[in-house]
Amino acid sequence: MGGNEQKYISEAFNENWVAPLGPNVNGFEEDLEKFLGKEVKVAALSAGTAAIHLALIESGVEHGDEVICQSMTFSASANPIAYCGATPVFIDSEPETWNLCPKALREAIENRMLKGKKPKAIIVVHLYGMPAKMDEIVAIANEYGITLIEDAAEALGSFYKGQACGTFGRFGILSFNGNKIITTSGGGALVSHTKEDKDKIVFLSTQARDNAPHYQHSHIGFNYRMSNIVAGIGRGQMEVLKDRVEARRAMHDFYITLFRDIEGVEVFSEPDSDFYSNHWLSAIIVNPEITGKTREDLRLAFLEDDIESRPLWKPMHLQPVFSGAPYYGTNVSEKLFDNGLCLPSGSNLTDEERERIKNVINKFFKD
Numbered sequence: 001m002g003g004n005e006q007k008y009i010s011e012a013f014n015e016n017w018v019a020p021l022g023p024n025v026n027g028f029e030e031d032l033e034k035f036l037g038k039e040v041k042v043a044a045l046s047a048g049t050a051a052i053h054l055a056l057i058e059s060g061v062e063h064g065d066e067v068i069c070q071s072m073t074f075s076a077s078a079n080p081i082a083y084c085g086a087t088p089v090f091i092d093s094e095p096e097t098w099n100l101c102p103k104a105l106r107e108a109i110e111n112r113m114l115k116g117k118k119p120k121a122i123i124v125v126h127l128y129g130m131p132a133k134m135d136e137i138v139a140i141a142n143e144y145g146i147t148l149i150e151d152a153a154e155a156l157g158s159f160y161k162g163q164a165c166g167t168f169g170r171f172g173i174l175s176f177n178g179n180k181i182i183t184t185s186g187g188g189a190l191v192s193h194t195k196e197d198k199d200k201i202v203f204l205s206t207q208a209r210d211n212a213p214h215y216q217h218s219h220i221g222f223n224y225r226m227s228n229i230v231a232g233i234g235r236g237q238m239e240v241l242k243d244r245v246e247a248r249r250a251m252h253d254f255y256i257t258l259f260r261d262i263e264g265v266e267v268f269s270e271p272d273s274d275f276y277s278n279h280w281l282s283a284i285i286v287n288p289e290i291t292g293k294t295r296e297d298l299r300l301a302f303l304e305d306d307i308e309s310r311p312l313w314k315p316m317h318l319q320p321v322f323s324g325a326p327y328y329g330t331n332v333s334e335k336l337f338d339n340g341l342c343l344p345s346g347s348n349l350t351d352e353e354r355e356r357i358k359n360v361i362n363k364f365f366k367d
Contacts, residue, residue, distance in 0.1 A: 052080040
């Protein structure tokens with residue numbers, strides 16, 4: 001916590017605003033809109049997953065449709081496709097940003113269209129805060145007239161060519177889960193570009209109640225709106241967002257220095273100056289042919305010293321729940337999963353904790 005969260009929460013209690021509406025909800029949305037720029041409209045919701053679900057609904061996704069989704073991601077990017085009764089079509093990563101491969105994306109769209117199944121939407125993810133190659137992806141989405149949804153759940157505070165991640169597609173997704181760059185304990189937001197889209201999202205997220213003196217419903221609605229209490233935490237967190245980004249980027253720099261002289265280990269970094277990552281998670285690729293060690297060996301070495309690290313996301317096309325879904329690519333994401341490791345990256349890591357990390361790594365690669 002940054003310090004002022006309690007102030008906003010107390011105001012909500014003092015003013016008796018505890019429902020999924022109120023000054024903190026409005027204020028949090030305005031804070032996010034100001035930070036993101038591009039005159040976007042933000043609807044604060046109960047989760048990033050809820051935001052993806054509503055984005056798909058607003059994109060016209062229905063039972064039997066197909067939706068393109070980046071394979072290298074957390075399951076929350078893909079699960080809402082199944083909520084809609086649609087089929088995910090998974091796309092491989094490219095090796096520079098680990099995100100949606102434009103070449104595989106085009107191949108998939110053209111192949112699905114030959115089969116009479118033009119995808120209704122594309123979900124691109126900014127993995128671990130790293131911006132995807134948005135110029136190419138936006139151009140392909142526009143060329144084929146397919147709605148682009150940006151999963152920026154991990155990328156608040158990341159930019160591509162100076163533009164905030166989450167503002168390139170028709171819809172952008174943010175998450176404020178407990179492990180994100182800022183947190184509201186649980187929560188998310190849907191970013192759009194028109195008041196009409198935002199109003200429709202708010203309408204659907206509050207049970208789609210028609211404008212009538214009685215309870216009348218012409219659409220299926222959802223209980224997806226953020227509460228005024230939770231939004232109060234968000235308002236306090238927005239005050240320290242830039243500090244959090246600086247802290248995560250400092251951890252990335254720490255790993256760059258740490259692995260500089262260790263051959264066979266690559267720290268996940270921006271390809272060039274067009275990309276600005278919040279480095280929500282710092283990650284590495286361990287080449288066992290050079291190091292003689294695997295990322296699993298390193299993970300277990302960390303664990304012996306009670307330090308948690310994790311393999312990268314297991315690609316969605318390898319998950320049992322999506323085993324029958326189409327997949328396009330050259331198995332870049334599989335190789336990343338086999339050799340990649342997410343390292344301790346928290347905004348509040350101490351010098352003492354960094355020294356523990358350094359000692360484990362130095363000992364591991366010297367033995």
